[in-house]
Amino acid sequence: MLIIAGRSFRSRLFGGTGKFSSPAVMKEALDASGCEMVTVALRRVDLADPADDIMSVLDRERYLFLPNTSGARDAGEAVRLAHLARASGGGEWLKLEVTPDPRTLLPDPIETLKATEIxxxxxxxxxxxxxADPILALRLQDVGAAAVMPLGSPIGTNQGVLTKAMIEIIIDQAQVPVVVDAGLGAPSHAALAMEMGADAVLVNTAIAVAGDPVRMARAFAMAVEAGRAAYESGLGMVSKDAAASSPEDGLGFLR
Amino acid sequence: MKIVCNGTEHQVAAGAKIVDLLKEFDLAADTVVVECDTLILKREDYDRHELREGSVVELIRFVGGG
Amino acid sequence: MFVTPDFAELKKAIAAADAFDVQQALAAERIGIKGLAALLSPAAKPYMGVMAEKSAQITGRRFGRAVQLYAPLYLSSFCSNRCVYCGFSADNQIERRVLTLAEAEHEATILHDRGFNHLLLVSGEAPAKMGVAYLEELALRLRDRFAAISIEVQPLRGEEYARLFAAGITAVAVYQETYDRDVYRQVHLSGKKSDYDHRLATPALVAAAGMREVGIGALLGLSDWRAEGLAIGLHLAWLRKHFWRTALTVSFPRMRPAMGEFTPPLPVSEREMTQLIFALRIFDPDVGLLLSTREEARYRDGMLGLGPTRYSAGSCTVPGGYGNRDVTGEQFSVGDHRNIDEVSEVIRQKGFDPVRKDWDPIFQMHGRRPQSAALVI
Known part of the structure; x- marks a missing residue:
């Protein structure tokens, strides 16, 4: 069972709530995904349409809200958003995002570390x-992060786990759960991350913008489960050269 | 008197409280968080906290996001 | 805190491995503890050739064609422990001595002149005869002449390690000798060393104190070497998880049956130790592996490039032995008597680079003693 900050999760798929065509589709897709934690963002109420509260469709008993700090460009802004999130009833949970570059939305490692510590x-x-920087993961862990969320590829690009080699090191070294976030464009990408030993994955865009978000949500749920089961079962390795015993040419010196 | 709410100017009655502002926009108190003059207010203070001339108010809520 | 699993459980895990597990491990990128158990098992015996190849490949990729050289400098043969296997054991009637600081500096100078830049300070465990203040002062005297100074002495407290680090000591070796609790009790009759758990906890103290490197290991011949190997692997993995800033090394001191000395209850053959070295290299590509002059020249030459990364050379295991050939009372007898130049020559002939220094303490900012006043004026 996955445990983060003392709370256990049956599902290793975390959902996002952005980019859906309607609150109804979002709800149906998230319900189909089986996920128990969903990310949410904080924004000003649209005073032209104040009734538009899409989060009200989600059952707060069923979903743990993980408020993010999206839009924050430095540690100070992230901390302010965190305080607002807590006041909004987000509890102590926080997905920290500090993304100064509006083009790529890549996270700022220095500001992220500062904000995490605070x-x-x-x-x-x-x-x-x-x-997906292994040393940053360890530094974040050292200052008390409850989990780390390395990106598979730039957000929204659907390119999959381009950072595979680095995420493997992170998984190998981390003591806190590793949640692969961003860039997972297909269920096979999620399955790969889980086979590698990731503790969970977070998927938003690939589900929200699919032709049929509800079926895609189900597909991701199955992929995550399959990948985790494969990881826990111990994958059979591709056998290249070790199948038979070979001569000990280099060991003639042994007595 | 004039206040700034979510970036735009609004006219409110003198002595208006946060709860009045929420009523005007038809917002349930438990769906928003209110920041008034850079201070995050507690829900129980919404019917006590008075707005002043030039107050800067942010009404924030959870929206969809990844 | 690191806890060794029950030794019997380790043996069971190893015994359960079959040829399929070995093949899986040999095909994997990261073999994990299960893979290590397989490579340590009897089922891996027919795969020694493949293991050698894989171990050499990993070693080459991670360490290049470099072999680091170091020399031990024995400071004191006094010891308050009674350990049945050790030449320095308090029970043994040997001529004992502790070098004065001047004598120690003289010995170090001899090693420096012979071309060593990496020094390992060794002593018996007798804090009253040789304590932290002694090591600190010696390190301060030597730090500007040596690229790296390691110690292999009695376990110290965390703040003492921090003090020695500030004085210029960058690495500490604390060998568990055996991870087998029962055997540990049988061979460590008395003295501070008889506390298994305290010794086991010491590498973590070293790492927490900020040392750049910590060395662990088991004395081969005391208990089942396969289970020792698995315990070392677990200890390594635990240290890596908790102290990611610390480099780790493993040493392979192997006891040989010899006249008049302690007879190891479970002697380990050359081939078995080789399997252990290959298995640990494949398990942990980054760990430094030490091969001392306990082993014969033929073996050490043969192992070049196959897994070990650090060799001692020209070693003498008696305090004062570099300056005076006549002193007696060594800790163990040496199997490779060649001097550093001879060892370096063979290393070069085999296509490797004998590296006499690695890190320069000049880069370490923390805790440096100011330059002497004369220079300032």
Whole structure:
């Protein structure tokens, strides 16, 4: 069972709530995905249409909200958003995103580390979104991050796990759960991340913009489950040259 | 008196409280968080906290996001 | 805190491995503890050739064609422990001595002149005869002449390690000798060393104190070498998880049956130790593996490039032995008597680079003693 900050999760698929065509489609897709944690963003109420509260369709008993700090460009803004999230009833959970570059939305490692340190001290369960940098993962872990969320590829690009080699190191070294976030465009990408030993994956765009988001949500759920089962079962390795015993040419010196 | 709410100017009655502002926009208190003059307000303070001339108010809520 | 699993459980895990598990491990990128158990098992015996190849490949990829050289400098043969296998054991009637700081510096100078830049300071465990203040002062005297100074002495406290690090010591070896709790009790009759758990906890203290490197290992011949190997693997993995800033090394001190000395209850053959070295290299591509002069020249030459990354050379295991050939009372007898130049020559002939230094302490900012006043004036 996956445990983050003392809370256990049956599903290793985390959902996003952005980019859906309607609140109804979002709800149906998330219900089909089986996920228990969903990310949400914080924005000003649209005063021209104040009734447009898409989050009200989601059952707060069923879904743990993971508020993000999207839009924050530095640690200070992220901390402010975190405080607003907590006041909004987000509890202590926080997906920390600090993305100064509006084009790529790649996370700023320095500001992310700073903000994590501050927010952990304030009692938040911080899950920082980060580039797939193994040392950064360890530094974030050292200052108390509840999990780390390395990106598979730039957000929204659907390119899959381009950072495979780095994420493998992160998984190998981390003591906190590793949640692969961003860039997972197909169920096979999610399955790959899970086979590698990721503790969970977060998928938003690929489900929200699919032709049939509900079926795609189900497909991701199955892929995550399959990948995890494969990881736990111990994958059979591709056997290249070790199938038979070979001569000990180099070991003639042994007595 | 004039206040700025979510970036635009609004006219409210003198002595208006946060709860009045929410009523005007038909917003349930438990679906938004209110930041008034850079201070995040507690829900129980919405019917106490008075707006002042030039107050800057942000009404924030959860929206869809990844 | 690292806890060794029950030794019997380790043996069971190893015994359960079959040829299929070995093949899986040999095909994998990261073999994990299960793979390590397989490569340590009797089922891996027919795969020694493949293991050698894989171990050499990993070693080459990670360490290049470099072999680091170091020399041990024995400071003291006094010891308050009674360990049945050790020449320095308090029970043994040997001529004991502790070098004065001047004598130690003289020995170090001899090694420096012979071309060594990496020094390992070794002593018996007798804090009253040789404690932290001694090591600190010696390190301060030597730090500007040596690229790296390691110690292999009694376990110290965390703040003492921090103090020695500030003085210029960058690596500490604390061998568990055996991870087998029962055997540990049988061979460590008395003295501080008889506390298994305290010794086991020490590498973590070293790492937490900020040392750049910590060395662990088991004395081969005391208990089942396969299970020792698995315990070392677990200890390595635990240290890596908890102290990612610390480099790790493993040493393979192997006891040989010899006249008048302690007879190891479970002697380990050359071939078995080789399997252990290959298995650990394949398990942990980054760990430094040490091969000392306990082993014969033929073996050490043969192993070049196959897994070990660090060799001692020209070693003498008696305090004062570099300056005076006549002193007696060595800790163990040496199997490779060649001097550093002879060892370097063979390393070069085999296409490797004998590296006499690695890191320069000049880059370490923390805790440096100011330059002498004379220079300032």
């Amino acid at each position: 927010l952990v001290k304030e009692g938040f369960h911080v899950l920082p979104y980060m580039n």
